Amino acid sequence: MKRIWIRFARAAQAALLYLVLPVASAQLEDGIVAEQAMIRVASYATIDGFLDRFTQDWPGTYVARDIASRKTYLLQLPPGASEPAVYQNLQGYVNPNPAVPDPNRPLVWAELNWLGRASEGRTGSIYFNEDPGHAGRFGSQYALERMKILPAQARSEGQSTVVAVLDTGVDATHPALLGRVLDGYNFVDLNGDTRDIPGPDGASDLVGHGTFVAGLVMLVAPKTRIMPVRVLNGAGVGDSFVLAQGMYYAIDRGVEVINLSLGSTYHSSAVEDAVEEARSLGIVTVAAGGNSNVEEPEEFPAMTSDAFGIVAVDHNDIKADFSNYNDKAFLSAPGNTLGGPGSFDPDRAIYGPIPGGSYAVWEGTSFSTALASGVVALIRAQHPEWPAAPQTVFAIRAVFEASAVNIDPLNPQYAGLLGVGRIDAAAAVAFGPVAPKLGDLNNDGVVNISDLGILLGTWGQTHSPADLDGNGIVGQGDLGILIYAWD
Structure with missing residues (x-):
C-alpha cells in the first residue's frame, strides 16, 4: 500500500502544476490551465483580425497552438491575466448566430482551457500485481465470457477497422499488440513518439494506461488496428485543447472508432465540436463514464455529448462501486476487479498488458470503455458498405439498444442510470452478417471488379472502406491488398 500512496501523491503533485483555480473540495471537478483560452473563429473572420482587436485589451496574447483546418486556436494569455476576466471579455466577441456575419463578433465560441484526465488518475487508481505470467489470464478473463466475446468473434474479428486510442501512449512492442499498432502522434510533446513512457515532465504514475486500454480493445477485436494518439502525460493528465487536437488527428485519418478512456467535468465546446464531426463521418466516439461513484458532476464527453458513455459493472452485472452513473450513460461493460492489491x-x-511485455490487474471505467470500443469495431467490420455518415453511428447505436442485457432489475437503486444494458457482443453481431474478408468492400462475398471499382472511385480519399491498410488514405498499399485477396 505504501508504494500505491507514493505513486498517487506524485500523480497529484504533477496535476497540481497545471491548476490555477481551486477545484471542489472532494476533488471531483477539474480546474483550468493557467493563462490559456480557446476560441473558434467564424468562417467570415480571421484569427489575425481577431487578435488585432483582442490584444488591445490583452497585449502579449498569442496563438500557442492551432487546429487551423477548423479555425480553432489555443491562446496564451499575458502573464498574470485574470482568466475569469478574459473569459467575460471573450464572450463579447462571440456571435450567437454565426450564420449571420457580424464583423464585431468574429467568434463561434470562446472558453478557457480546462483540465481532463484518465478516469483512474482522478481517483488515484493504478495497476497492481504485475506479472508476465498473467498472459494466460488476460486471454481468459471473466469479461470475455460475460460479454460473450468468443462467440462474437466467430462472426467478426474487427478486420478492416482502426480504433484510435487517445491516451498516455501505447507500447507497440508488447506481444499483445505486436504488428497491430499504426503510426500516430504525440500531442503532449508535439512529436511522433507515441510510446507509453514518462514524458519530459517526468510524470509516470499512469504510464501503462494507454497500453492496457489498447490491449483490451485488441482482445475483443483481434484484427482491428490501433492508432495511438498521446493526449495525456504520464500522470494521466491532459487538457481540452490537446484532446481536440488528438480527436481531429484521428478523424482526418479515417478511423472507425475513437476510444476516450478519459474525461473532464467541464463541457468543452472544442471537444464537443470534434465529437459531432466524428459522428457526421460515421465515427463512433466511446468515452469513459468516470470512477467517482457519482451522478454529478457529469463526466464529459461520456455523459453530455454524442459519445457512447460507458459505465462499469462487475462479474454479476452489479454496478461497480467506483463507477459513475447517469441517465445519459449509454452502455455498461465489465470493469470491476473483485478485491484489491494482495487480496484480489x-x-x-480485469487483466491487461503494460509496457515492457508484462501484464497487470486494474479496474475502472477506462477498461469498460476499451471493451466497448472493441465490440463497436466488431460491428463496424461487418458492414464495410456503411457510409461515412451519421446513419452509421445511429445504426451501431440501434444494434446495442436491441442487444444489450437489461441489468436494471439487478441494480434497482440505479435503474435507468446504467445505460440501455450490459453489452452482449454475441447478440450484437448476430444482427449483422459474418464480417467479409479484407477487400470485399461491398459485402457481396467476393473480391472482384466491383470492389476494385469502389477502390479506384475513392482513390486518394480518407473516409472510405477502401483504406484497407489503415494509413488514412486510399492508395497503392490498399490496391495491393485488394489484388492479393482477389477471388
Whole structure:
C-alpha cells in the first residue's frame, strides 16, 4: 500500500502544476490551465483580425497552438491575466448566430482551457500485481465470457477497422499488440513518439494506461488496428485543447472508432465540436463514464455529448462501486476487479498488458470503455458498405439498444442510470452478417471488379472502406491488398 500512496501523491503533485483555480473540495471537478483560452473563429473572420482587436485589451496574447483546418486556436494569455476576466471579455466577441456575419463578433465560441484526465488518475487508481505470467489470464478473463466475446468473434474479428486510442501512449512492442499498432502522434510533446513512457515532465504514475486500454480493445477485436494518439502525460493528465487536437488527428485519418478512456467535468465546446464531426463521418466516439461513484458532476464527453458513455459493472452485472452513473450513460461493460492489491480474486479481475511485455490487474471505467470500443469495431467490420455518415453511428447505436442485457432489475437503486444494458457482443453481431474478408468492400462475398471499382472511385480519399491498410488514405498499399485477396 505504501508504494500505491507514493505513486498517487506524485500523480497529484504533477496535476497540481497545471491548476490555477481551486477545484471542489472532494476533488471531483477539474480546474483550468493557467493563462490559456480557446476560441473558434467564424468562417467570415480571421484569427489575425481577431487578435488585432483582442490584444488591445490583452497585449502579449498569442496563438500557442492551432487546429487551423477548423479555425480553432489555443491562446496564451499575458502573464498574470485574470482568466475569469478574459473569459467575460471573450464572450463579447462571440456571435450567437454565426450564420449571420457580424464583423464585431468574429467568434463561434470562446472558453478557457480546462483540465481532463484518465478516469483512474482522478481517483488515484493504478495497476497492481504485475506479472508476465498473467498472459494466460488476460486471454481468459471473466469479461470475455460475460460479454460473450468468443462467440462474437466467430462472426467478426474487427478486420478492416482502426480504433484510435487517445491516451498516455501505447507500447507497440508488447506481444499483445505486436504488428497491430499504426503510426500516430504525440500531442503532449508535439512529436511522433507515441510510446507509453514518462514524458519530459517526468510524470509516470499512469504510464501503462494507454497500453492496457489498447490491449483490451485488441482482445475483443483481434484484427482491428490501433492508432495511438498521446493526449495525456504520464500522470494521466491532459487538457481540452490537446484532446481536440488528438480527436481531429484521428478523424482526418479515417478511423472507425475513437476510444476516450478519459474525461473532464467541464463541457468543452472544442471537444464537443470534434465529437459531432466524428459522428457526421460515421465515427463512433466511446468515452469513459468516470470512477467517482457519482451522478454529478457529469463526466464529459461520456455523459453530455454524442459519445457512447460507458459505465462499469462487475462479474454479476452489479454496478461497480467506483463507477459513475447517469441517465445519459449509454452502455455498461465489465470493469470491476473483485478485491484489491494482495487480496484480489484472480477469476474476477480485469487483466491487461503494460509496457515492457508484462501484464497487470486494474479496474475502472477506462477498461469498460476499451471493451466497448472493441465490440463497436466488431460491428463496424461487418458492414464495410456503411457510409461515412451519421446513419452509421445511429445504426451501431440501434444494434446495442436491441442487444444489450437489461441489468436494471439487478441494480434497482440505479435503474435507468446504467445505460440501455450490459453489452452482449454475441447478440450484437448476430444482427449483422459474418464480417467479409479484407477487400470485399461491398459485402457481396467476393473480391472482384466491383470492389476494385469502389477502390479506384475513392482513390486518394480518407473516409472510405477502401483504406484497407489503415494509413488514412486510399492508395497503392490498399490496391495491393485488394489484388492479393482477389477471388
